[in-house]
Amino acid sequence: xxxxxxxxxEHEMFRQTVRRFVEQEINPHVDEWEEAGTWPAHxxxxxMGPLGFLGLTYPEEYGGQGLDFWYTAVFCEELARINCxxxxxxxxxxxxxxxxxxxxxGSHELKQQFLEPSIRGDMxxxxxxxxxxxxxxxxxxxxxxxxxxxxxVITGRKLYITNGTQADxxxxxxxxxxxxxxxxxxxxxxxxxxxxxxxxxxxxxxxxWSSDTxxxxxxxxxxxRANTIGQEGMGFMLQMQQFQRERLVGALLSCAQMERIVRDxxxxxxxxxxxxxxxxxxxxxxxxxxxxxxxxxxxxQLNYHCVRMMVAGQDVTREASMAKLKAGRLVxxxxxxxxxxxxxxxxxxxxxxxxxFRDSRLLSIGAGADxxxxxxIAKIEGILPGKQKSR
Amino acid sequence: xxxxxxxxxxxxTTAEKRFGADMRLERRKEDAIIxxxxxxxxxxxxxxxxxxxxxxxxxxxxxxxATDTIRKALAMGADRGVLVSDPALAGSDAVATARVLxxxxxxxxxxxxxxxxxxxxxxxxxxxxxxxxxxxLPLLSFATKLDEDGTTAKIERQAEVGYNTVETQTPALxxxxxxxxxxxxxxxxxxxxxxxxTIDTMxxxxxxxxxxxxxxxxxxxxALSAEKIxxxxxxxxxxxxxxxxxxxxxxxxxxxxx
Ligand SMILES: Cc1cc2nc3c(=O)[nH]c(=O)nc-3n(C[C@H](O)[C@H](O)[C@H](O)COP(=O)(O)OP(=O)(O)OC[C@H]3O[C@@H](n4cnc5c(N)ncnc54)[C@H](O)[C@@H]3O)c2cc1C
Numbered sequence: 072x073x074x075x076x077x078x079x080x081e082h083e084m085f086r087q088t089v090r091r092f093v094e095q096e097i098n099p100h101v102d103e104w105e106e107a108g109t110w111p112a113h114x115x116x117x118x119m120g121p122l123g124f125l126g127l128t129y130p131e132e133y134g135g136q137g138l139d140f141w142y143t144a145v146f147c148e149e150l151a152r153i154n155c156x157x158x159x160x161x162x163x164x165x166x167x168x169x170x171x172x173x174x175x176x177g178s179h180e181l182k183q184q185f186l187e188p189s190i191r192g193d194m195x196x197x198x199x200x201x202x203x204x205x206x207x208x209x210x211x212x213x214x215x216x217x218x219x220x221x222x223x224v225i226t227g228r229k230l231y232i233t234n235g236t237q238a239d240x241x242x243x244x245x246x247x248x249x250x251x252x253x254x255x256x257x258x259x260x261x262x263x264x265x266x267x268x269x270x271x272x273x274x275x276x277x278x279x280w281s282s283d284t285x286x287x288x289x290x291x292x293x294x295x296r297a298n299t300i301g302q303e304g305m306g307f308m309l310q311m312q313q314f315q316r317e318r319l320v321g322a323l324l325s326c327a328q329m330e331r332i333v334r335d336x337x338x339x340x341x342x343x344x345x346x347x348x349x350x351x352x353x354x355x356x357x358x359x360x361x362x363x364x365x366x367x368x369x370x371x372q373l374n375y376h377c378v379r380m381m382v383a384g385q386d387v388t389r390e391a392s393m394a395k396l397k398a399g400r401l402v403x404x405x406x407x408x409x410x411x412x413x414x415x416x417x418x419x420x421x422x423x424x425x426x427x428f429r430d431s432r433l434l435s436i437g438a439g440a441d442x443x444x445x446x447x448i449a450k451i452e453g454i455l456p457g458k459q460k461s462r
Numbered sequence: 463x464x465x466x467x468x469x470x471x472x473x474x475t476t477a478e479k480r481f482g483a484d485m486r487l488e489r490r491k492e493d494a495i496i497x498x499x500x501x502x503x504x505x506x507x508x509x510x511x512x513x514x515x516x517x518x519x520x521x522x523x524x525x526x527x528a529t530d531t532i533r534k535a536l537a538m539g540a541d542r543g544v545l546v547s548d549p550a551l552a553g554s555d556a557v558a559t560a561r562v563l564x565x566x567x568x569x570x571x572x573x574x575x576x577x578x579x580x581x582x583x584x585x586x587x588x589x590x591x592x593x594x595x596x597x598x599l600p601l602l603s604f605a606t607k608l609d610e611d612g613t614t615a616k617i618e619r620q621a622e623v624g625y626n627t628v629e630t631q632t633p634a635l636x637x638x639x640x641x642x643x644x645x646x647x648x649x650x651x652x653x654x655x656x657x658x659x660t661i662d663t664m665x666x667x668x669x670x671x672x673x674x675x676x677x678x679x680x681x682x683x684x685a686l687s688a689e690k691i692x693x694x695x696x697x698x699x700x701x702x703x704x705x706x707x708x709x710x711x712x713x714x715x716x717x718x719x720x
Contacts, residue, residue, distance in 0.1 A: 080530065081653055084537055088647045123650025136650045 077375060082145050088122065089149035101154045104281035105426070108273065110158050112195045112237050116165070120192020125166055129174045133182050134190040140381045143167065144323050144374070151327030154423060156430030157282030159324055164233045165189065168317040168438075169198035169242045172258055172309045176301035185240055185260050197238035198317075199229040199261075199287060200310060206231075207443050209244070210253040210307065214289065216245040218296060223247070223259060225292045228271075231437075235285025236273050238263055243289075244306050247299075256306035258313075260298040267292040278429030315387050317438045318395035319377050325398040325434055326374055329367050329405045332427050333360055336409040343414075356412055363405050370397050389451045396444035399435035406431045463516030463612060466572045467507040467540065468563055468593075470497040471524045471531040472583040484678070485685035486553060487583060489525070496531050499578030501538075501645035503638050507576050508539045508646070510610055517541050519570060523551065523562050529661050536656035537648035543661035544570060550666055553678025556584075560592030562676055565669040567597065574615060577637040579604060590637040600630040603637045 078086070096118060104110040119125055127142040129135025136142070146166070150159040173186050188194040205211035214227025225245055232241070241261045248255030261268065267290045274284045301309055337360060340350035351357050377390045406428040410417040417424045435441045449455040473479065477493035496504075504520070511518045520535040522528050523546040532543035546566050554562065567575060580587035594601035602608075605617035606625060616629040620639055648656070666673050674680060698713070700706040714720040 080533070081657065084534060084648060084653045084656075085650060087534075088649070088653070092647055121649060122647055127650065136654070138650070138654075142650075 078141060078145065082141055085142060086145045086149055089124065089146055090152065092119070092122065092124075093149060093152045097158060098152075098154050101158065101281065104158065105155055106280075108275070108280055109236065109283040110161055110281045112161060112165070112234060115162075116192035116195060118192070119162075120190065125192055126186075126190030127166070129170070129186065129190060133174075133187045135174075140378050143320065144378050147320055147323035148327040151324055151331060155279070155281050155426055156328070156433070157279035160279060160433075161234050161282045163320050163324060164198060165196050167320040168313070169196040171316045172300050172313045173242060173260065176309060177260070178297065181260055181298065181300065188239075194239040195234055195237055197232050197234040197241050198313075199232055199241040199243040201231050202228055203230050207440055209310065210256075212244060212246065212256065214243070214245045216247045216257065216259060218247070219293075221296050222293050223296055223298070225259070225261065225267075225289045225294065227289050229287040229289075231274065232285050232287050233282055235287055236270050236283040241287065242300070244310050247303055247306070250304075253307040255304055256310075257303050258300040258306040258309050259294060260300065261289070261292060261294050265292050265294060277432060278426070279433060314439060315391045316381075318444075319374070319381070319387060319391040321434060321438050322370065322377075322391070322394035322398040323374050325402050325431070326367060326370050328427070328431070329370075329398075329402055330364070332405055332409050332424065333363050333367065335423065336360060336412055340412050350412060359408055363401075363408060366401050367405070370394065370401060373397065389448060392439075392444045392447045395434075395438065396441050396448070399441050399444075402431040402434055463510070463514050463573045463610075464519070464571060465507045465510055465516060465574045465576065466519045466521050466567060466570060467500070467504050467535065467576045468589075469500045469504065469520050469522045469532065469535055470578075470581045470583075471495070471522065471528045472497040472581055475582050481685075481688045484553070485688055491527055491530075494527075494531055496534050497578055497581045497583070499580055499582060499640070500535075501578075502640055502642055503576035503578045503636075504535050504538055504540060505643045505645040506605075506608060506636075506638050507574075509643065510574065510608070514610065514612065516573070519544060519572075521563065521566055521570065522546070523554075523559055523566070526663070529663075532661050533656050533659075534648065536659045536661075537652045538646055539652055540659075542659055544664060545661055546664045546666075546669065548666040548673070550673035550677045553681060554676050555681035555683035556586045556588045557592050557683070558676040558681050560589050560596055562666075562669065562671060563589070564593045564596035565671055566664060567593070569664070569669060573612070573632050574610060575633075575635040577635065579637050579639055590635060594635045597635070599633060599635055601635040601637065602628050602630060605636050605638045606641045608636055608638065608642065 116125060123136050126135030127138050127146060128140055131137045150162060153159050170189060173181060189196050200209060202212050202214060216223040216225040240263060243259050243261045244256055245259055246255055247257040269288045271286045271288045276284060337351060340356060343350045373394045377387045377394055380387045380390060410424050410428050413424050416422055419425060446455060471494050473489055473493040474495045480488045482488050507518045518540040520532050520540045520543040522532050526547045529545055532545055536543055544566060546562055577590040590603060591601055602615060602617045604620045606620050607618040609616045613632060614629055615632050615634045615636060617636060618625040619628050700709045
């Protein structure tokens with residue numbers, strides 16, 4: 072069945088299931104969700120959970136499928152068929168951005184309380200790192216958790232939080248000691264119905280309209296200290312690790328989206344006639360599209376290499392940062408070139424390319440901006456001045 | 463209760479159709495899917511099993527590689543598969559196919575056999591009735607609802623207006639319409655479990671069928687030619703002040719719109 076070098080028959084069968092799910096359960100509603108500025112995460116997860124979509128690589132003990140990361144790659148490639156960027160982002164935040172640390176380092180009780188229902192599709196999660204005064208510089212966060220007996224009492228603000236208006240819990244990065252900089256932070260599981268927790272506002276954005284993005288306020292929110300993921304004080308490190316998966320998933324998703332965008336553009340420029348011939352017959356256009364396909368193919372190979380490294384249990388920090396950096400930059404080229412070939416039609420809000428143009432801009436900013444990726448790569452390469460001295 | 467769902471591997475409905483010199487459809491492995499109509503009979507079999515227990519078996523006649531298609535049905539939840547495959551079967555028409563399926567069904571044993579209403583490649587829609595004829599059993603066709611209690615099967619049969627209620631003793635055969643249910647997606651768990659399920663392969667010899675009675679040679683149905691349907695949209699434009707409105711009205715009357 073599978074002609075691919077990378078995927079087995081089971082991967083391909085799973086691909087068909089996700090593809091059909093996207094076609095039948097998601098795409099018919101995307102326009103409505105884009106308009107509404109949100110998507111029904113609970114309703115959709117209740118259908119995705121039983122199909123096994125929400126815990127592909129997580130342990131079977133907590134309802135996961137215990138599968139290899141290639142399944143996640145397939146999942147991303149098929150979510151890329153969703154006709155917008157917001158919904159796949161909302162889904163992957165839940166499956167691969169706010170859950171990895173919990174799944175790998177959370178206590179058995181925490182996993183029972185949060186991971187299991189999230190895999191089942193009964194709970195929606197989100198990740199709370201960014202704050203009004205700390206984005207790229209994660210070490211500058213101010214949200215503080217103060218120990219009070221067996222509890223944390225947490226106060227602070229989190230900004231631009233995906234799934235923020237509908238999440239049942241936040242995987243929250245907070246300061247848990249007075250040590251400065253990246254020391255003394257912890258990842259804490261915070262149920263959003265805890266008193267003192269509120270969603271201060273839903274934010275309006277350039278793109279990814281269907282994804283709800285929120286500002287969260289924590290005012291003396293009390294949760295058990297046992298809600299800490301892993302060791303207290305290890306939060307920064309755990310989050311940096313969790314980011315690797317977030318970045319790789321971002322690159323996988325975006326790579327498949329780019330390919331779809333180029334293929335749609337090929338189809339359009341074949342039909343569209345100017346000066347008595349199809350647009351695509353202009354060498355400047357078909358050469359450009361082939362150049363983009365070449366770049367996309369290179370990115371795919373880097374992505375697949377990262378997946379292989381993940382499966383082999385290797386550290387992907389360098390490669391996943393490169394993939395995310397490349398994806399963020401390439402997608403901007405892809406949507407810009409493709410939109411150009413749609414002409415005025417591409418500028419119309421209702422066309423898919425116009426939406427892709429708006430949605431794609433995020434990738435160079437979210438999950439660590441391009442410059443942050445470059446900083447990480449520079450650090451690993453040993454060519455980042457200053458930083459080594461201060462730390 | 464033993465429920466057998468008959469499933470055909472067909473080319474994807476969106477795949478480009480190509481015909482060989484013998485006017486038979488070229489079947490490419492990469493385009494192969496479960497006949498979309500059969501997803502409803504598979505789903506119905508699984509639902510009956512959920513209600514009454516028993517065993518669900520997927521039966522297909524096709525090339526050796528059709529095990530992939532059977533596997534998809536197993537991923538939806540069926541218990542095991544049977545593939546009838548034999549080089550001598552190539553080119554079998556609907557009646558020859560029915561002869562083979564009937565023999566396989568007899569060998570497997572069943573209380574209920576489910577079919578889709580047609581196959582998306584040829585749209586013949588006669589295999590279910592031909593199988594019933596070979597088996598000498600009743601066929602409840604075009605079911606939009608099925609109730610089965612172990613001794614009788616009762617369906618609502620789609621009629622031109624409304625539906626008829628039809629009932630028979632089991633064992634019986636039922637063909638289902640798309641409106642009967644909403645087929646499930648194979649879950650990840652189902653996909654992983656399908657790997658461990660058995661698919662038995664039967665040859666013509668296993669079924670005691672003479673190869674001369676099936677296959678292209680024994681098939682009365684011959685495809686002579688195939689042509690692409692081209693629909694031409696021709697618009698007519700009436701312009702000017704001299705009677706354009708009257709001509710539009712005349713046209714609409716002629717088309718029985720007005
Ligand atoms: C739609 C959306 C969804 C988001 N979802 C989440 C979420 O779910 N959870 C979450 O925690 N966060 C989320 N974020 C936040 C996101 O991760 C941050 O916006 C991002 O990390 C950048 O931080 P910042 O916005 O504070 O920008 P800043 O840190 O102010 O940086 C601004 C720009 O300066 C440049 N820059 C920064 N530092 C350097 C440097 N050292 N060298 C050179 N250039 C530099 C970069 O180009 C950067 O884009 C989301 C953001 C958006 C827009």
